[in-house]
Amino acid sequence: MVRTIILALGLMLSVAAQAQEAKRADVEALLEASNMDAMIESIYAQTNKMFAGMGQQLGIKPDEQQLFDDYMNEVTSAMRKEVSWAKMKEPMVQIYLKHYSDKEIKDMLAFYQSETGQSMVKKMPAVTQDSMMLSQQMLQNFLPKIQVIAEDFNQKLQAHRQAK
Structure with missing residues (x-):
C-alpha cells in the first residue's frame, strides 16, 4: 500500500514537472515571438536619444x-551590461x-505568432517612440504650470509659517 502511494506521488510529481x-x-517561445530582446534594444536606443538631449x-x-x-557612454555601457536581455530573460520567464x-x-x-501579432511586434518600436515623444511634449507643456503651482504653494507655505 505504501509503495503504491509512493509510486502515485512520484508519478504526480513527474507529470507536474513535465x-x-x-x-x-x-x-520562452512567447518572449521570443514578441521579440522581447529587440524591445530591450529599442529601449536602449530611446535612452540614447534622451541622453543626447540632456547635454x-x-x-x-x-x-x-x-x-x-x-560620461554618457559610460552610463550607457553600464546600462547595457546591467540591464541586458541575458540578465532579464530568466526573471521575465519567472514573472510570466x-x-x-x-x-x-x-x-x-x-x-x-499570427500575422497580426508579428505586425504588432514590428510596429511596436515606432509606436513606443511616438508615444514617448508625445509624453515628452505634454510634459514640457505641463512643467511651466507645475512651476507656477509650486511657486504659489511655496508663497502660501511661507505666509502660513510667518503667521505662526
Missing part, C-alpha cells in the same frame, strides 16, 4: 562636450510563469 517545463517552454538641457558647453559624452495561466500563455503565443 507540465511546468511545457509551460516554461511556451513562455543641451544641462547647459553643457562646447569645451565640456567630450567630458559629457564620455507566476502571473499567467497555461491557457493565457498559449493564447498570447498564438497571437504573437
